[in-house]
Amino acid sequence: MTTVVGLRAAARVEDAVKTYGLGDTRVRALDHVTVEFPVARFTAIMGPSGSGKSTLMHCAAGLDTLTAGSAWIGDTELGTLNDRRLTVLRREKVGFVFQAFNLVPTLTVRENITLPLDLAGADGDQEWIDALIDVVGLGDRLAHRPSQLSGGQQQRVAVARALAGRPQVVFADEPTGNLDSRSGAEVLGLLRDSVDTMGQAVVMVTHDPVAAGYADEVLFLADGRLVGSMTEPTADRVLDRMKALDARTADGISDGTAARTSSEGADGGERR
Template identity: 75%
Template sequence: MTGTVTTGTDTRTAARVVDAVKVYGSGDTEVRALDGVSVDFTAGRFTVIMGPSGSGKSTLMHCAAGLDTLTSGSAFIGDTDLSGLDDHRLTLLRRRHLGFVFQAFNLLPTLTVAENITLPMDLAGERPDSRWLDALIDTVGLRDRLHHRPSELSGGQQQRVAVVRAFAGRPQVVFADEPTGNLDSRSGEEVLRLLAGTVRRTDRTVVMVTHDPVAAAHADEVVFLADGRLVDRMEAPTAERVLDRLKAFDGTRHKEREVSP
């Protein structure tokens, strides 16, 4: 298959990359993490990026979010071409229009839950929408934890704080990189339900990297990468269908290795 996959008729695109190439190193050490990927992420949907280890899924997310730069090609948030922004403008765009949830929570230990939630807006000099924020806090069940510090919370509670922080500024897109990787299965399930439920209740957009077919089943769509290329998309995924598709990719790669000279 080629690195470009058609994406349907919905023109509301929250983020996209076009002919994305990302190369690390040079010469004998060169690694082509992305090899001509074009993909769009539809607004108001929960999209998961999956693929075998080393397929380029985290690289794709980081480049789409402006956390890393492409070697060639373009990345857009809405209609804004990230390659045309200097560091200052890129920082402002990430702060005002994007939210992030990472595996490591990234909460400041000296701040309370409430202070961690509003930190990005405080840095941007913006006042939070109190009604929106209250609704998010109540949705994740953190009302009685607002004055606690991260060390006083469980891992699942800390990740719920990170989810609220990511959505607090009403971002165009929330990018989540293995957000359940440090959680037990029950806490992970709660966080995934929060992400999916927030997308559907508020028309926000989430793009998540995961290796877990059960996690992917919460999404509206899964895009699959292999060897730095976009190779498939799946609507309305189930854990079983995703697992079967991943096994098929692994089998194909194994056969390719066997016939290589």
């Protein structure tokens, strides 16, 4: 299990299994994964195509259900909730940032930012929202529609929307996938600042080693299993690890040693 001493988990999965299909077409997307995502921590999830990284995020966030095992947001086990209670929990405790922005085209920037609060019938903390608007640098664009913004500006709106309700954890799925390098750096900087200055928990799925370099820790998945982690990541170190995982996948090797030893090693260093 990946843990940080002294920090409680904003979200976690325990012995998580997710399978799709039946018989010969059955695929195990997650294979007994246990991991914690602490508060005030930026965690990146990486792995080769088909490694299970998006499945892990979706199940941890309550967007998909596990076949076996458990997923938790704070002290609440998601599998104990009916659809209505799960929807309420996601709205109140979880923020989402997606590659496709997912802004409502007919709403203004301000209305998009406050949309989760409006759907919940809550006023929210206006001082907090004003501070978010200032942080994302769109105070002069609040009356604009998404179509009047650049891609980077739209994603900054999406980040502000995810943070508006002070969620317990923000899940970001390839948040810079549709952005140029400069806009991507701005969005990643916002996520990094939300961790450092607001104590936010951020979990990001990415294929980009540069994006992963903004995280406190990178988790590596292969064949549906946690096969290692890296603290204090840099783009070069992450790229080297990904090359090794890609080669392993291409060779069809499935070795559980790394997963069993991923929590070993000194704090602040690389754990294999």
